[in-house]
Every structure is written in C-alpha cells, then in structure tokens.
Amino acid sequence: MLTTKTIILKMDCPDPDLLDRTVQTYTEGMNYVSAVVYKLGKPRGSAALQKIVYPALREQIGLKSQMSCNVVRQVTGTYRTLQEQIKAKKTEWQQIAYAPTSMTFSFGRDFSLDGDEMGLTTLEGRRKYRFFRYPHMEQYLDGSWKLGASKLVKHQDGTYYFHLCCEREVETREVTKASTFMGVDVGQNFLAVASTTDKKCRFFCGGKAKDLRNIYSTMRKRLQSKGTRSAKRMLKHLSGRERRLMTDLNHRISKETVEFAVQNKVDVIGLEDLTGIRDRTATSKKQRYAHHSWAFFELQSFIEYKARERGISTVYVDPAYTSQTCPRCNHISKNNRHRKSFVCECCGYSIHADLIGARNIEARARTHRYTLEVQGCSQPPRRELSTR
Ligand SMILES: [Zn+2]
Incomplete structure (x- = not known):
C-alpha cells in the first residue's frame, strides 16, 4: 500500500x-x-x-x-x-x-x-x-x-x-497470514493498554495526561457553573488548548504503542470499533463516553496510521462486553469484575482488571482472522470513517 x-x-x-x-x-x-x-x-x-x-x-x-x-x-x-x-x-x-x-x-x-x-x-x-x-x-x-x-x-x-x-x-502483512496479534484497549484508567498473543502487555498512561484531564474538567465545571460571557470565552480557549495537548499526547502514546508492537513482532493490531455499538443494552460507561470523544478516535487513527507505516495491519472488532467476557471460557457477566481484578465466576480465571479489555480485543482480532480465512478473503473490511 x-x-x-x-x-x-x-x-x-x-x-x-x-x-x-x-x-x-x-x-x-x-x-x-x-x-x-x-x-x-x-x-x-x-x-x-x-x-x-x-x-x-x-x-x-x-x-x-x-x-x-x-x-x-x-x-x-x-x-x-x-x-x-x-x-x-x-x-x-x-x-x-x-x-x-x-x-x-x-x-x-x-x-x-x-x-x-x-x-x-x-x-x-x-x-x-x-x-x-x-x-x-x-x-x-x-x-x-x-x-x-x-x-x-x-x-x-x-x-x-x-x-x-x-x-x-509499505507492504502490510496480510491478516490471514498473521500469527501474532495485539489488542489495544483505549481510554479507561490508562490511555491505552496493549496485550499480545504471547501475553506480553504494556500500560500506556501518558504521564501527566490524566491529571491534566482532571484539572481541565474541574476547571470546566467551575466555569460552566459561572455561565458568564467571559467564562464562556475562557471555556472555548480552554477546549482548544486541551485539544492540542491531547493531540500531542495521542501522538506520543500511539508512537509508543506501535513501537511496542514492532518490538514484539506483532502482525496485526486489534482495536475496538466504537462507531457502531451493536448491542445497545451493553453500552458501557466507556462506550458512551467514547462515542462522544474525539480523543479516542484520534488515538485509534494515529495507531492505525503509524502501524501501517511499519507494515502492521489493523482490524476493528466488536466492542460489546470486552470488559466482562472471560477470555478462557467466554462466560459474560458483570460479576466477573471485582474492582482491581477480573475473576471469572464460572471457571475462576483471574487477571488484572485493566488488562481484560486488551486481552479480549486481541482474542477477537485472532477470531477475525479465522473468519476471514473461512470466507476466503484476504483483506479485512475497512471501517467506514464517515459514520463517525
Ligand atoms: Zn471463565
């Protein structure tokens, strides 16, 4: 390509x-x-x-x-x-x-x-x-x-x-020939969490970014409650500034994420398709937030772009229940989560709660590969950007 x-x-x-x-x-x-x-x-x-x-x-x-x-x-x-x-x-x-x-x-x-x-x-x-x-x-x-x-x-x-x-x-590796996958979960407690088929994982927290976002949201609430004209102007200025800072940060995080993928010889990166949430009832807090947040889309698109430059393809997977599904037995339940850890109520599988999303996305990207293979097509369907 x-x-x-x-x-x-x-x-x-x-x-x-x-x-x-x-x-x-x-x-x-x-x-x-x-x-x-x-x-x-x-x-x-x-x-x-x-x-x-x-x-x-x-x-x-x-x-x-x-x-x-x-x-x-x-x-x-x-x-x-x-x-x-x-x-x-x-x-x-x-x-x-x-x-x-x-x-x-x-x-x-x-x-x-x-x-x-x-x-x-x-x-x-x-x-x-x-x-x-x-x-x-x-x-x-x-x-x-x-x-x-x-x-x-x-x-x-x-x-x-x-x-x-x-x-x-740049020749991107074909999804059907891929053997190492990496799931990337964006925007929960960490800006990005990555987990590979070989179970290598990394948290990308973006350093001060989280504090930064908190400071901005507090400031914004205060300004909004004031509601005066100067407060509104200040708010507009703030959002432009925040936007630029987030974009900078997304550049950094995506670069580190793709670098991590290259180090671990990843062929395909899996990301959640947050544009079409199929099961409305399954809309988690994250999905609702992400649905309105340009920052997550931007981060995903930066990852996709930087990955392509390094020959790594990207697939978008169904985001439903990625935080509640057991990667071992596929049992889905809210009760699988216990604050900081994920423990499957069915089979007892346990894992750090922040990792579960990335692990499931990785598994779904791998499943996607088999689906393609069965259907006999070699290219992953591209996400429709206009639906954003
Ligand atoms: Zn289980």
Missing part, C-alpha cells in the same frame, strides 16, 4: 519578492489554462492540452518549461475532480479560478534537496534556499522515501513554506 506523508519545511527566504513574482506568474498560467479548458467545454488529457497552451505559457506568460508542464498537469487534475463531482451531481460545469498562494514543483525537475538546502527553479533560474531541518524529519529524508510533486505555499503569516510530499510503498 502506498503511504504518503507531507512534511512542512520552514524556509529561510531572503528574496520573498522573487518567489512572489514566480508564484504570481505561475498562477497567471493556471488561470489562463483554466480559461482555455472552460471554453473547450470539457476536460482534456494533459498531453492534448499541453499542445494547445504550451506556446502561450512559455512566450506570453513567461513560464519556464517545467513550470508549464506542472501548470497543465495541475489544471487537468482539478478539472478531472470537477468532472467527477458533476457526475455525482454535486456541482456544475464552471471556470475554476486559482489564487496566487501556492505552486507545484516536481522533484528532480524543478526542485532538489541537498542537506539543509533546496534548489527551486524561479523565474530567474535556479535558486538555493536553506530550510530548517528538524530531527523528526530525518526519517523521511534518509533516502527510504520517494519525494514527489510538492508545493511551495504562502502561509497566512505571509512567509513561504515548502510542503514536501514523501511516499513509500
């Missing part, structure tokens, strides 16, 4: 005027080609369009050769999307206008990277720009990723950034 990643490079840009002019002219080219396509009444293939507009792009507008190719390709792309939307009856034929805020570069043709320098072709030929190279970028720049068509973008602060597009073919 092709994985793509966009990393944003902050550029040291001594001549913003030249870049401004280059982007302006490029956009002029885009709008010219857009007008031509509009008049033609339907999209053309890149090659056919190229023949029609190339001379004007080069001679009248003054674009470089590669820029002209990029313009044609980009405009063709947007009109193709437009046509799909028209087919889906979402919009009608119209002339697309482009704003001078970005332009596309092709790696190896009109942009290159060398250490902490990039070369960009501008209206005045090739120029070198330094960019800030942060440690988190190294993994994408070490040659293991292919660089693709990328964008120079003028951000709202008025400065230029380079949106570098990296891609890599």
